[in-house]
Amino acid sequence: MxxxxxxxxxxxxxxxxxxxxxxxxxxxxxxxxxxxxxxxxxxxxxxxxxxxxxxxxxxxxxxxxxxxxxxxxxxxxxxxxxxxxMGGSKEDINLKGEPNIILISGLQGSGKTTFTGKLANHLKSQRNILLVACDIYRPAAIDQLKVLGEQIGVDVYAEPENKDALKIAKNAIKYAKENNKKTIIVDTAGRLAVDEQMMQEIESLKKNLNPAETLFVVDAMTGQDAVNTAKTFNERLNFDGVVLTKMDGDTRGGAALSIRTVVDKPIKFISHGEKMEALDIFHPERMASRILGMGDVVSLVEKAQQNFDEEEAKRIQKKIRKNNFGFDDFLSQLEQIKKMGNLKDLMGMIPGVGKAIKDVDIDDDSLKPIEAIIKSMTINERENPDVINGSRKKRIANGSGTSIQEVNQLLKQFDQMRKMMKTMNKMGGAKRMMSGMNMFGK
CATH class of the missing domain: 1.20.120.140 (SRP54, nucleotide-binding domain)
Structure with missing residues (x-):
């Protein structure tokens, strides 16, 4: 990006x-x-x-x-x-009122339904969410929303046989009130700006549902076309905010930099990748910092805190103090990192690192050989890496589909990490590091 x-x-x-x-x-x-x-x-x-x-x-x-x-x-x-x-400062979505209705609009293929699931996942800790399937044209749309809802643990309201989007939405609101749902997110059909019938349908949905928030989802990879489309939709819908999707693709960034000025509506979220966690609130000042290669440490710390398991951290800290941090603990930490998002994006948030890794291919698959090596070890080997000798290394390499050199490299890096942790523990560094993270969260 x-x-x-x-x-x-x-x-x-x-x-x-x-x-x-x-x-x-x-x-x-x-x-x-x-x-x-x-x-x-x-x-x-x-x-x-x-x-x-x-x-x-x-x-x-x-x-x-x-x-x-x-x-x-x-x-x-x-x-x-x-x-x-890009707007000066972040703008939150409106979550006032109960039930709170959020209407999702956008073009065909913009990633609208996936964003709908991501938004529900983002809000579910604060609100009791109901997803509503109002895409009555695309055959797989209802099924896709149901799969996403099941994946994130959020209820989905759908009427597969009903071909009236407004009736479906009204029935969903009645259902939400009866079942104490605080926020209703309505996924609508992807449409073309030139499709008058479908534009009238989304206008009717907005007029009759009176949503607290109407979001326009647009594919960032389409550049100025995205800006022009947003302008056309805004003239008809007067939406409240923009969502830029596919920000992990080969996008030149023109949409993110132009859309606020041309449409005079804020960017509220940016979406990247298929994971339900891959959604960020849009912060103009942080994005400017990343564009200029200065990183985004605040967002990195926030991501860490969102995926931070306090009980797990206490357990790991106790193991570090006793100097018995093993490969199972290391594997647990890798899982925490993977939850935070795309590895290259995360590394790009560290000041100075973005430029250095610009042409380096880094993805989540780069962790798979490490995981395979660890999972090919016995319980005793994971708890006591020092017992791993030449014959054990050969067995681990064969079992993980890697080479003895890769096993040696991981063992060496793990040993260095344990020594560093031991040194930090003596200096009280781990405690200071956690205090620093808490300071960012305040």
């Missing part, structure tokens, strides 16, 4: 590297490169021109402090402007 744009902006800032002061010439050259980078990322031309004109004006109007280089100053200005371009 945004790799191409990040690389080009980084190149643009290099024009100021080594420059002692900001001048009209070096700023003009840098701003020209920034504008080109934004347009290449499929940002609306007028939006790109306006934001770069503002950046140039602000850069020339500031004196550079001796402690700050021109490149650092311009990076800060660009970060501020990108943040404003």
């Amino acid at each position: 945004f790799d191409n744009l990040s690389g080009k902006l980084d190149k643009a800032f290099k024009n100021l590297k080594g420059q002692g002061q900001i001048s009209e010439i070096n700023v003009a050259t840098t701003v020209k490169e920034i504008r080109r980078a934004l347009i290449d990322a499929d940002v609306n031309f007028k939006v790109a021109k306006n934001v770069t004109d503002t950046i140039k004006e602000k850069a020339l109007g500031q004196d550079v402090l001796t402690a700050v280089s021109p490149g650092q100053l311009l990076t800060k200005i660009v970060s501020d402007e990108l943040t404003l371009l």
Whole structure:
């Protein structure tokens, strides 16, 4: 996500590297490169021109402090402007009233039904959720929503034989009230903006249901087409917020950077991948930081806290104190990490790491050989890795479909990690680290 744009902006800032002061010439050259980078990322031309004109004006109007280089100053200005371009600050969805109705709209193939499941999963800890299947056109839509509902433990209301979306929705509201459901999320049929009959249907749903929140789901990979479609839908629906899906794909980022200015509606969520946990609240300032290669530590800590098992952490900490942290404990920690989302995205949130791994292929499958090696060990070997000798390594390698070299590498890394944990424990580092995480959560 945004790799191409990040690389080009980084190149643009290099024009100021080594420059002692900001001048009209070096700023003009840098701003020209920034504008080109934004347009290449499929940002609306007028939006790109306006934001770069503002950046140039602000850069020339500031004196550079001796402690700050021109490149650092311009990076800060660009970060501020990108943040404003994407909305300035996060905007939450409206969860007032009971039952609270959220209407989901979007184009065919935008990932709308998957997002509906992700949103229910995101909200289920706060609210008693009911999913409503109002896509009466796509044969597999109802089944897909039922599968997602079962996967996340949320009820789904459907009437497969009924071909009246409004009647289904009204019956679902009655059912929700009778069964104490606090929030109703209505999944509608994906439609084309040119399909007048289906546009009238979604308009009728909004008018009659009077939802607290209407969200428009759009595929971020479609760039400016996404922005234009959002504009057309907004003229008919006057929706409350935008959801950008498929942010893990080969997207140039133009939709995320343009949509707020063109449509004047906030981006509320970004979705990436198929996992039900792969949904993030949209924070403009954090996204700007990631685009500029500065990472996003706050989001990383929040993800860790969401998937943080306090009892498991206490158990692990106790084992570290007694110096008997084993491979079963390590496997448990890998499971916690996998719940947090795509590995490359997570690593990209660490400042400075995003650029380093830009061309490196990292996915969740990269953990499978490690898991296979550990699962090929006996219980005794997992608890006491020091007993693993040459013949045991050969058996483990054969059992896991890996090589002896890979087994050796894992054993070496595990030994180093245990030594580091032992050192941290002596210094009280684990406790300090947990205190730091709690500080971020406040």
